[in-house]
Amino acid sequence: MYKQQPRQMAAEDIEDLVQGYQVHRDVYISRDVYELEMRHLFTNSWVFVGHESQTPNKGDYYATQIGDQPVIQVRHSDGEVKVLHNRCPHKGVKIAIDREGNTGKFFRCPYHAWSFKTDGCLLAIPLKKGYENTGLDETENVKGIKPVGDVRNYRGFIFARLADEGISFEDFFQGSLSSIDNMVDRSPEGRLEIAGPPLRYMHQCNWKMLVENQTDTCHPMVAHESSAGTAVKIWESLGNPEPRPPAMEIIAPFMSPYEFFEDMGIRTWPNGHGHTGVHHSIHSDYSAVPGYFEAMCEAYGEDRAKAIMDENRHNTVYFPSIMIKGPIQQLRNFIPLGPDKTLVESYIYRLVGAPDHLLARTAMYNRMINAPTSIVGHDDLEMYERAQEGLHSEGLEWVNVQRLYPGAEEDFSEEAVENGTTERQMRNQFHAWAKFMTATMPRRTELQGEAGQ
């Protein structure tokens, strides 16, 4: 894949693209902006890699990418999960070829058999003699497979920051980690496990459209009328039979009226994170699963069990590129492949120690809402792709995210809870976007200084 050098831009050029209540269309359609995102945004922020249960045993690895960087998540011999660049330090061959597997005690490059420990350190080179007196020891290459800048395993979820220096994990996520906590606490053993491969859904649109849509509460009743609305109609035409078909339980709440979404609330945290469903959500009215509450009470005591289960957050966005659904143990990873191409991977997790029925519901939700064969997914993808095309129109340059905008002094430095139909969380994301895009970008004066030298 040919990688274009982005046009030289100053931090101010990026900042100009996000103006309070509006975002310039270049943010979605420009190839230069996209390349700068890969170089800055996905490098300076903490990005989701995988779940530790994808690599449970020593030597287990899983190949994925952070932005456009191929990486390997691997369980090292000390039991820690490491994240390495998937690139041989010799001539660049990808070390992990399969999407996942077990490499044993070391990685061996399939090209010239340089071998590495599972933390990336160089172990051996065949015919090492040929490097005597060549100065190989002084090179970067001899250090082995390069690890990413920093890695954190937060309750089983692996995040990485590519940059060697930068914001700490805690400062980046702050209070937003409570959504991961709640998702994991829903297991009586406080542990989640991956359940099968993810759905992989290709979108011909910019990745940010997908992330934004996770807290867009004004579209379901419109865009999903064809799927959720039709489901409600069929059920009514059958005379509202009870118990509701399981599909109805999942799909019908999408047709809730505006008031439902207004009342449910949106919470935002600094650095672009936020969630819908503060007070209630489309997941609140799922029927109880026999044996589950009992198992939770036994593990946590009744009060704490109630508190965990009463939390029904809808979508939590972890900026820049994932969304989780605590009440149904799901994670969607939005992987950018170009300014107008995004791969969505939808994972489901088993609540260790809970009845299987919960996992069955999670699997059903995933195939009904997130599959390329899912009618609800079709509704959304149609809108994203139309937006991607529409934004090329010369008619207007700016995208409007002004709903419940309080004015230019809007402050994202503190946690806040607002009306559930606000577009504040989208503005929060773009505020963070500009911040992490420009964190290591030269300012205009520096560029002029360089040019003058």
Add this chain to the structure above:
Amino acid sequence: MLDEGRYDEWIDLWLADGHYWMPLDYKQTDPHLVTSFLYEDLFMLKLRVERLNGARTFSQKPKSRCHHVIQRPFIDRTDHENGEYVTNTSMHYIETRLDDQFLLALTATHELKQVDGKLRIANKRVDLLNCDAAFGNIQLLP
């Protein structure tokens, strides 16, 4: 039938407790505790069909079309006594909408049952050759 959009007639072929299953994983055995592309009961299939005809189904403006090219089915199991049969059909499925057209190679397994002298669909399973690939919208029924 599906190629001609005669979905209502197709739905009528189904027995009430049947499932249309499209696994996500090669040789998948469990439809419940891991994800599938589809595992739909008759309610969901009806919903799917109704939706295709809906006035505000934006992803079907304009409508998709599909084409199934099937090889002569193999009969894997014959049970004349109970009127139960399992067939195995290789096919190529093409779906098109606007400028896009894609091809899926697949094997369909039909469980058929004779009820009141008519063959009905008890279950259908569709295994995609490239089930581990990433897809855009697959809107009709392979």
